[in-house]
Amino acid sequence: xxxxxxxxxxxxxxxxxxxxxxxxxxxxxxxxxxxxxxxxxxxxxxxxxxxxxxxxxxxxxxxxxxxxxxxxxxxxxxxxxxxxxxxxxxxxxxxxxxxxxxxxxxxxxxxxxxxxxxxxxxxxxxxxxxxxxxxxxxxxxxxxxxxx
Numbered sequence: 001x002x003x004x005x006x007x008x009x010x011x012x013x014x015x016x017x018x019x020x021x022x023x024x025x026x027x028x029x030x031x032x033x034x035x036x037x038x039x040x041x042x043x044x045x046x047x048x049x050x051x052x053x054x055x056x057x058x059x060x061x062x063x064x065x066x067x068x069x070x071x072x073x074x075x076x077x078x079x080x081x082x083x084x085x086x087x088x089x090x091x092x093x094x095x096x097x098x099x100x101x102x103x104x105x106x107x108x109x110x111x112x113x114x115x116x117x118x119x120x121x122x123x124x125x126x127x128x129x130x131x132x133x134x135x136x137x138x139x140x141x142x143x144x145x146x147x148x
Contacts, residue, residue: 002086011126012126018105019041020036098139
């Protein structure tokens with residue numbers, strides 16, 4: 001079990017800018033990372049025609065930008081809970097982007113994990129939520145952004 005300080009609440013402003021809202025909050029809670037505002041992120045890396053979602057080439061560009069500040073973006077086909085998240089939480093909060101359904105993706109900012117649940121800042125409505133592991137485990141793929 002590991003918990004960090006609750007991150008700043010941040011609600012996404014566009015249908016698919018959840019990733020930008022999560023990174024905005026992540027950047028404000030982790031020292032040593034410049035503050036990345038949601039609006040700046042979705043305008044620079046998002047695709048307007050898809051509600052400011054990310055495509056693979058823009059995700060690669062964003063990964064390079066965040067790596068300049070010591071962050072890692074790991075792609076995981078499956079995650080082994082609690083270890084894959086808890087190990088990262090020891091060092092920083094964790095942005096999780098996971099596949100929902102066939103091709104839609106969503107992002108939250110994780111601040112805690114225990115034997116059965118994950119606590120995260122939900123970007124859809126800017127709230128704190130605690131959900132069972134299965135909420136994240138059923139995804140066919142996840143990206144985990146953290147600062148080692």
